Amino acid sequence: MNDNAQKNAAAGKPRxxxxxxxxxxxxxxxxxxxxxxxxxxxxxxxxxxxEYLSRYFRITAYAFxxxxxxxxxxxxxxxxxxxxxxxxxxxxxxxxxxxxYESELFYQAVRGLEHTGERGARCYExxxxxxxxxxxxxxxxxxxxxxxxxxxxxxxxxxxxxxIGASLEGDGLKYFYSDxxxxxxxxxxxxxxxxxxxYRQNYCGCVFSAKEAEERQQKKAAETQNGQ
Numbered sequence: 659m660n661d662n663a664q665k666n667a668a669a670g671k672p673r674x675x676x677x678x679x680x681x682x683x684x685x686x687x688x689x690x691x692x693x694x695x696x697x698x699x700x701x702x703x704x705x706x707x708x709e710y711l712s713r714y715f716r717i718t719a720y721a722f723x724x725x726x727x728x729x730x731x732x733x734x735x736x737x738x739x740x741x742x743x744x745x746x747x748x749x750x751x752x753x754x755x756x757x758x759y760e761s762e763l764f765y766q767a768v769r770g771l772e773h774t775g776e777r778g779a780r781c782y783e784x785x786x787x788x789x790x791x792x793x794x795x796x797x798x799x800x801x802x803x804x805x806x807x808x809x810x811x812x813x814x815x816x817x818x819x820x821x822i823g824a825s826l827e828g829d830g831l832k833y834f835y836s837d838x839x840x841x842x843x844x845x846x847x848x849x850x851x852x853x854x855x856x857y858r859q860n861y862c863g864c865v866f867s868a869k870e871a872e873e874r875q876q877k878k879a880a881e882t883q884n885g886q
Contacts, residue, residue: 676809676820676837683834684714691750692802694834695720697792701738702858703807705746705850706843711834712748715803719743721756722791724764725784727865732759738857745854755795763787764864776867777813784864785815786822793826793833803834810838810847813862 694715698704704719711717721739726732736756743752767787771780789806796804805823809816816837827833838844851858861871 673817676816676835677840679835687714691716694803695792695796695801697788697806698739699723699808700735701742701856702847702851703810704742706847707807707810707838708752712750712752716750718753718755720792722788724760725864727868729759742854772866776870782818785819789822789826797829797831803832805834805836809836810843812839812844
């Protein structure tokens with residue numbers, strides 16, 4: 659866990675209201691429509707976030723996810739992301755940038771943390787890797803804002819994501835604070851997935867989360883069998 663996150667938890671500090679912070683950023687736009695590079699982890703998580711943010715920003719969806727395993731899964735998710743963008747209707751046009759498969763970057767970032775478990779230090783380093791590349795790309799291409807869809811998942815730590823994102827803004831680039839699962843955002847994402855027949859995976863993406871998901875399924879199957 660990040661040192662600051664540990665200290666805040668130990669001190670019992672209240673969590674920040676990131677949805678309120680989102681509202682304040684949107685209100686500050688005063689009717690303008692800035693550009694945003696939106697890191698998209700997958701199509702399911704992108705559905706509601708794109709619907710919501712495209713009202714206020716000119717978005718380019720950015721698929722940089724070197725954590726995805728295996729390679730075929732990476733390209734399947736990237737292709738599904740492109741399909742979603744081509745079929746959804748937005749208030750402002752949405753573009754797309756898809757990076758190629760760079761799994762070695764992920765394995766370098768989490769070396770020594772392979773077995774820390776989902777929502778642990780391994781995930782924190784994965785967040786840092788993807789958000790840092792997003793900020794770097796946004797700055798190079800001259801975007802006004804950047805953020806990530808990751809906070810829509812109930813399994814992702816919004817405090818960590820926003821802390822990392824805030825540390826990366828500067829030089830004219832702003833970070834958009836978020837907790838997209840709020841105000842029924844996650845529920846809306848599942849509705850949109852059904853509407854557009856979006857492929858949904860049963861694990862976060864990396865080989866470690868895939869193994870953990872498989873172990874959970876095997877345990878559940880065994881418990882069901884023993885209960886019969």
